[in-house]
Amino acid sequence: MLQVAFIRDHKEEVIHRLAIRNIDATEMIEEVIVLDEERRMLQTKLDNTSAELNTISKEIGNLFKSGKVAEANALKEKTSQLKDDKNSFSEQLNVKTDALNDLLYKIPNTPNTIVPQGNTDENNEEVFREGAIPKLHENALPHWELAKKYDIIDFELGNKITGSGFPVYKGKGAKLQRALITYFLDKNTAAGYTEYQLPHLVNEASGFGTGQLPDKEGQMYHVTGDNLYLIPTAEVPATNMFRDNLLNEDDLPIAITGYTPCFRREAGSYGAHVRGLNRLHQFDKVEILRVEHPNRSYDALTEMVDHVKGILNELKLPYRILRLCGGDLGFTSALTYDFEVFSTAQDRWLEISSVSNFETFQANRMKLRFKNKEGKTELCHTLNGSSLALPRVLAGILENYQTKDGIQIPEVLIPYTGFDKI
The missing domain is CATH 3.30.930.10 (Bira Bifunctional Protein; Domain 2)
Known part of the structure; x- marks a missing residue:
């Protein structure tokens, strides 16, 4: 299948080359770019949430070691919400990734520039x-x-x-x-x-x-x-x-x-x-x-x-x-x-x-x-x-x-x- 990065960076070229196949791929390519942007946004949220969870988990461990139990328990309540957010972002990311891949599987290869135009x-x-x-x-x-x-x-x-x-x-x-x-x-x-x-x-x-x-x-x-x-x-x-x-x-x-x-x-x-x-x-x-x-x-x-x-x-x-x-x-x-x-x-x-x-x-x-x-x-x-x-x-x-x-x-x-x- 086509590489998403190539589609993103060469959108007009991809559309033009797919036109050699007599396909108007404009709508599909636009949808790929939108899905990819949403997927990357969710990946960023998931990564940031995971990083925050790791930081807080280490901080909780240090607080317990220092005997600051109340402060540690207060942070544990925050981690509960972060875990929910992480699971939610992960599920949304999977949905977007599957939708993107399903669409990419339907898009044919881009013809070489020397491929002649024609229908039959x-x-x-x-x-x-x-x-x-x-x-x-x-x-x-x-x-x-x-x-x-x-x-x-x-x-x-x-x-x-x-x-x-x-x-x-x-x-x-x-x-x-x-x-x-x-x-x-x-x-x-x-x-x-x-x-x-x-x-x-x-x-x-x-x-x-x-x-x-x-x-x-x-x-x-x-x-x-x-x-x-x-x-x-x-x-x-x-x-x-x-x-x-x-x-x-x-x-x-x-x-x-x-x-x-x-x-x-x-x-x-x-x-x-x-x-x-x-x-x-x-x-x-x-x-x-x-x-x-x-x-x-x-x-x-x-x-x-x-x-x-x-x-x-x-x-x-x-x-x-x-x-x-x-x-x-x-x-x-x-x-x-x-x-x-x-x-x-x-x-x-x-x-x-x-x-x-x-x-x-x-x-x-x-x-x-x-x-x-x-x-x-x-x-x-x-x-x-x-x-x-x-x-x-x-x-x-x-x-x-x-x-x-x-x-x-x-x-x-x-x-x-x-x-x-x-």
Whole structure:
């Protein structure tokens, strides 16, 4: 969440930058400032009352030691009122603090100044494109038809077992899926990311820490009996490993990667744009995450973008990179680059990765800090990216690598699959 001190000192800038998201935040920001002033006033009263109580308590002790019992008892009556005042100020402070935090949780991150203005994905800016779009044979098929033809993914069986959006991978389809996961992890660890195996469920505090709660509560599967949530992305458990941590500057940067299944309660819709692997409730994803010094987090963002580019170049898939506009920017992000692979059989772009810098937004919620060289405490910057989300990468491979007599396997994956064709 945004830092109150920053809001207080840069009110107009915060309002202006939130306007890039098409949000008129004037009223919310004014309310934050008022609540903060009231909270600070109550904190001052509480501190002064506590200090006075301590002073009088010491004085009472000295009076009793000196045998001045009457004077000591007179002061004890005064402490009774001060204790009542202290409890009252404490209760009022808790109410104001909760109200302030509830409001701050509803305010999204301020976009970076280079985020383009706009309401929809049509306003996103293309900043890079790579790879020639292949020319397919006349009877080329979309991936869901290829999956059925070569018996590598069974959507109907998944629907029988669980419901729509839970495919079953079979035979060479399962091996190709596993090959992609291993390949992505190998590329990430070779680039300096430490691999972690992470929990697939998180507690409520973790959801709040990375910003999925309360913003995306309806999109997460909730295990009500234990008040746990199935993860929508490895970002949630990975980032929350550092919740409430105080790091040293020398600990930075921290770079980690992990593979997890992901679970999302997407709103139901129909049509080719959500068929097959295009939109799932359960899917596999390999994530990269960085905890960075604020001075170099945007250099790290560039490095992460270049890393994902390198993977897609090796897979030889046609792709483009978009800088998301304010209206399409995620709640917690200050700047996001989306990668999209071109699905030749569907004649459309499919999002396969988002690489984002959250600046201090998540770190402030999680109290993730570091001690700088001067001994002062600062908030870290957090970043994460898909490296990569598997369903649409797999769809892109099936569709773009199809031939009249099968599906070629990208050369870089053959050592992982053990076969070069489906």
